[in-house]
Amino acid sequence: MQSATDTSDAFPRLTPLGIDGLLVTFADRLDEAANRAALAFRSAVDDEGWEGMIETATSLASTFIAFDPARLNRETLAERLRKLLGTRDWFAADLPTGRRRLTIPVSFEGDHAPQLDEAADLAGLTRAQAIEEICARPVRALALGYAPGQAYLGELDAHWNIDRQRDLTPRVETGALVTAVRQLIVFATTTPTGWRQIGMTRFHGFRPDDPDRPIVLAPGDEVRFTPVSAAELEALCAPEGGVTLEDIA
Amino acid sequence: MTTVTLTRAGPGITVQDLGRRGYISQGLSRGGAADRTALLAAAALLRQEVTAALELPPSPLALRANGPLRFALTGSERAAQVEGNRLAWNGSHRLAEGETLTLAAGTGGYAYVSFGGGLATPIRLGSRAAHLAAGIGAPVETGDELLLGPDGGDAADLVLEAERTASAALRLLPSAHTALFPEDQIARLQETTFTRDPRGNRQGIRLTQDGAPFGTEGQLSLLSEIARPGDIQITGDGSPMLLGPECQTTGGYPRIGCLHPDDLPRAMQTPPGATLRLSFVPLDEATWQGEDDILRDMRARTAPRIRDPHDIRDLGAYQLISGVTTGETA
Numbered sequence: 001m002q003s004a005t006d007t008s009d010a011f012p013r014l015t016p017l018g019i020d021g022l023l024v025t026f027a028d029r030l031d032e033a034a035n036r037a038a039l040a041f042r043s044a045v046d047d048e049g050w051e052g053m054i055e056t057a058t059s060l061a062s063t064f065i066a067f068d069p070a071r072l073n074r075e076t077l078a079e080r081l082r083k084l085l086g087t088r089d090w091f092a093a094d095l096p097t098g099r100r101r102l103t104i105p106v107s108f109e110g111d112h113a114p115q116l117d118e119a120a121d122l123a124g125l126t127r128a129q130a131i132e133e134i135c136a137r138p139v140r141a142l143a144l145g146y147a148p149g150q151a152y153l154g155e156l157d158a159h160w161n162i163d164r165q166r167d168l169t170p171r172v173e174t175g176a177l178v179t180a181v182r183q184l185i186v187f188a189t190t191t192p193t194g195w196r197q198i199g200m201t202r203f204h205g206f207r208p209d210d211p212d213r214p215i216v217l218a219p220g221d222e223v224r225f226t227p228v229s230a231a232e233l234e235a236l237c238a239p240e241g242g243v244t245l246e247d248i249a
Numbered sequence: 250m251t252t253v254t255l256t257r258a259g260p261g262i263t264v265q266d267l268g269r270r271g272y273i274s275q276g277l278s279r280g281g282a283a284d285r286t287a288l289l290a291a292a293a294l295l296r297q298e299v300t301a302a303l304e305l306p307p308s309p310l311a312l313r314a315n316g317p318l319r320f321a322l323t324g325s326e327r328a329a330q331v332e333g334n335r336l337a338w339n340g341s342h343r344l345a346e347g348e349t350l351t352l353a354a355g356t357g358g359y360a361y362v363s364f365g366g367g368l369a370t371p372i373r374l375g376s377r378a379a380h381l382a383a384g385i386g387a388p389v390e391t392g393d394e395l396l397l398g399p400d401g402g403d404a405a406d407l408v409l410e411a412e413r414t415a416s417a418a419l420r421l422l423p424s425a426h427t428a429l430f431p432e433d434q435i436a437r438l439q440e441t442t443f444t445r446d447p448r449g450n451r452q453g454i455r456l457t458q459d460g461a462p463f464g465t466e467g468q469l470s471l472l473s474e475i476a477r478p479g480d481i482q483i484t485g486d487g488s489p490m491l492l493g494p495e496c497q498t499t500g501g502y503p504r505i506g507c508l509h510p511d512d513l514p515r516a517m518q519t520p521p522g523a524t525l526r527l528s529f530v531p532l533d534e535a536t537w538q539g540e541d542d543i544l545r546d547m548r549a550r551t552a553p554r555i556r557d558p559h560d561i562r563d564l565g566a567y568q569l570i571s572g573v574t575t576g577e578t579a
Contacts, residue, residue, distance in 0.1 A: 017477060018422045018507035019535050029472060042274075057274035057475065059499050064273065064475045069537045145473065145499030148277035148383045152473060152499075163470050164501060166485045181470060181501070188276070189384055194485070194501070206276075208373055208385045215275045 012037070012085050014078055020054075020069050024081060026090065027061040030155045030182055033091040034061040035142045039219055040093030044084060050077070058219055060143045060152055099249040101138060101222040104186065104203045105242045106177050107233035112200035115169075119179055119196045122162045130198070131227055133157070138222040139184055149206035149215040150188035153223050158182070164194035175201045175238065177225070186223075199225075200233060202241030222248060250366070250400075251316030255393045259308025259354060262389050263379035264370050265361075266301040267540070268494060272374065278498050279478065280380040283359045283451055284514040286543060287324035291363035293547035294321040294341035296404035299540075300367020301377040303389065306450075307355040310362065314344035318397060319365030319405045325358025325518055337554055340408040357520020366400030382452050382495040407551045418528035419512045421481065422535060425474045426503035429465045438463065438505060439528050443489065447521040451495040454517070455488060456525070462487020468503050476500040479508035479516075481527065491516055511538050 011034070015023040024041060027034030035058075042056050042063040052072025057064045067077055108116055108131050120130035133156070141151035156179075164180045169192060172178065176187045177199035185195060188205040205216050217223075228242075236242040267288065268281025282288045282304055292299045303310065305327070321341040322329055329336045329352045336342055336350075344350055352360060370377050379386030389395070418439075427435070437460075446455035463483045465471075476482070480492040482502045491508065494517075506529060508516055519525055538546075 015425060015428075016423050016532055017425055017475060018479060019509060019532065019537055021475075021477060021507075023425060023475060027472075055271045055273055057498070059475050060472055062474060066273070068539065070539045070542075074532070143473075143499065144274065144276040145475075146276060146497040148272070148275055150276050161470070168485075181472070189382065191382075206384060208383070214374060215277075219274070 012090070014081065016074065017064065020067055022065045022067070022074065022077060022081065023062050024065070024085070025062040029061075030142075031061055032155065035140075036093050036095055037090035038063045039096055041085070041090050043096065045081070048080070048084065050080065052077075058143055059145060095249065096220045097249055099218070099220045099222065099247075101224060101246050101248045102203075102217070103224045103226055103244045104201050105228040105233060105236060106199040106201045106225045107228055107230045108199045109230040112230055112233065113198050115196035116198040119162060119198050123159045125159070134184065134198070135225045135227055138224040141217050141219050141221040141223065142183070143219055144215070144217065147187070147189040147191065147206065148208075149217060150185060151205065151217045151219075151221070151223070152183050152185060154183040156182045156184065162196070165196065166194075168192040168194050169197065172197050173200070174204055175241065177201060184225075202233060202236040202238045203243050204239035204241070207239050250369070250397060251314065251318055252394050252396050253312045253314055253318070253364070255310070255312050255389055255391055255395070256349065257309060257311035257351075258389050258391045258393065259305070259310060260388065261306040261308055262310060263304050263381070263386065264301050264368055264389065265304040265378045266376055267299055268378050269374055269376045269380075273475070273498050276498050277374070277380070277383055278494065278496050280383070280451075280495050281376070281378045282361070283494055283517040284324050284361070285540065286514045287359070287361045288363065289540060289544045290323040290339060290409050290547055291321040291361060292544060293551050294323070294339070294404075294407050294409055295319060295363060295365050295402060296407075296548075297365065297367070297402050299544070300363060300398065301370060302361045302363035302368060305352065305355070305360040305362070307357055309352060309354040311349055311351040312362075313349045314346055315394070316346050318344050319400060319402070320344060320350065321363045322352075322360070323363065323409075324361040325355055327355050327360045328353040337408055339411050340554055341405045343405045357523070358518040364397050364400075365402055366398035369396040369398040380495055382497075406554045408554045409547060409551050418526040419516055420509035420535065421506035421527050421529045422509060422532055423529075424477075424480055424504040424507035426465065426471070427506055429503060430463070430505050434463055435505070435529070437461075439526070442524050442526055445519040445521055445523050445525060449521070451493045453482070453493050453496055454491045454519070456491060457488055463489065463505065465503050471501050471503055473499045473501040476504065477507060479510060479513045480504040481506045481508070493517060509535060
């Protein structure tokens with residue numbers, strides 16, 4: 001059973017995900033170049049359009065391929081993927097084009113930020129320093145996942161490498177800003193989570209009733225947070241939440 | 250085209266089809282019926298393609314036909330009746346205008362009511378399936394009137410012989426983090442009898458076990474990775490959670506293995522308190538039966554229902570033995 005999984009430490013690494021999935025992993029930790037590689041490799045796989053592929057996706061540092069085993073043999077697919085991997089240095093790939101930057105107002109006050117002090121403490125910062133760092137520069141949508149339209153944003157500096165909580169917070173509201181493992185997320189649904197809530201927005205990244213753009217963010221987009229008071233946030237309406245948009249590439 | 254009115258809808262009943270493909274990259278899992286084989290069985294019994302149907306967790310349902318229609322009952326068996334007459338499970342039937350179909354509450358698992366022509370509720374992101382975790386759709390409610398699609402078929406009164414309830418271990422294949430688990434835990438996973446915990450829904454089902462928790466080194470700082478329905482995720486307390494059709498698309502908890510997709514329906518139908526076992530099969534030995542193949546098999550296994558006289562309504566109206574005379578010779 002273990003032999004079915006490629007256990008070598010070399011990247012990129014192929015891992016089966018069940019009978020009908022393959023994962024091409026470019027790193028086992030958060031890595032900007034590996035994220036770019038995963039995005040570019042997915043795009044190249046899509047361009048190949050092999051018969052029997054069902055869908056592709058990226059995570060933070062991997063490209064995922066779902067396929068129909070009745071139409072596409074796993075070893076054949078793995079061989080094609082290895083060949084495609086060998087055609088270039090994927091870690092040197094550019095980011096996708098058509099990217100946008102969203103500026104999202106966020107309140108770090110009171111009930112909007114129940115675990116900000118705790119998270120700042122774990123990062124070795126004061127509350128004020130933590131807010132300043134989160135808003136200092138744009139973060140990139142490294143991947144979308146967990147829930148529709150929900151972006152993993154990063155990466156933050158190394159001192160933000162905070163573990164998830166062992167016990168889940170039972171309920172965090174849509175729009176909550178949370179952090180763990182050098183990343184930020186604006187929650188796109190109301191859900192339990194192991195991440196710590198450090199702020200609140202009125203931005204909803206998933207709008208199932210919007211036929212044109214139900215999912216606002218795409219991997220590669222940038223997000224910049226701008227602090228507002230609790231009162232200012234309350235005046236903003238979901239799903240837009242006072243967000244401004246600009247094209248960046 | 251006709252409609253049905255839900256005169257009683259217990260909690261958590263949703264419209265489900267085979268879900269959505271192509272949205273994993275945007276964070277939306279496939280969703281769809283917890284027991285896909287039940288939708289395939291309904292398609293076989295109604296001699297049509299797979300359509301959207303009502304999925305019932307153990308809650309009850311009553312609906313009135315606002316015109317003549319055909320329907321099929323599949324999935325986890327319930328007491329079902331029309332106007333006082335019990336109906337065969339895994340069967341297709343007819344309802345006349347104004348008649349009411351009632352399904353009693355169950356004790357676990359998912360029952361499905363499918364219709365000739367299928368439910369014609371609105372399509373969102375390519376599917377009619379409610380995906381409550383993603384905020385798509387909502388459970389149906391008492392008083393709802395649901396539109397059916399045009400029914401081009403006529404088959405009814407068919408039954409599908411239920412497959413023998415398999416008690417074999419659920420087949421496991423390697424997943425994202427299988428290689429991170431020490432061999433003794435992989436062995437223990439396959440020796441353990443798990444109990445299906447009452448905590449469970451379409452997003453996932455918790456399993457509990459006697460004995461030590463499972464886990465890997467550094468699992469609280471793992472990089473979030475693609476998660477799939479059928480994955481066996483080890484959460485913080487060391488108990489496995491089986492991810493269901495409405496699971497998250499990525500997750501940071503390690504996945505020790507992934508159920509064979511053909512075994513996921515049986516796993517999702519396991520009632521609270523029942524036990525199940527897990528067993529790895531080598532990837533190159535795992536056989537695969539796609540949905541098209543399953544449907545073809547089921548179509549071949551449907552047969553006309555041989556009706557028990559007790560089940561026939563208004564028995565006196567039937568001529569039971571043709572050619573019977575008074576016994577007098579002419």
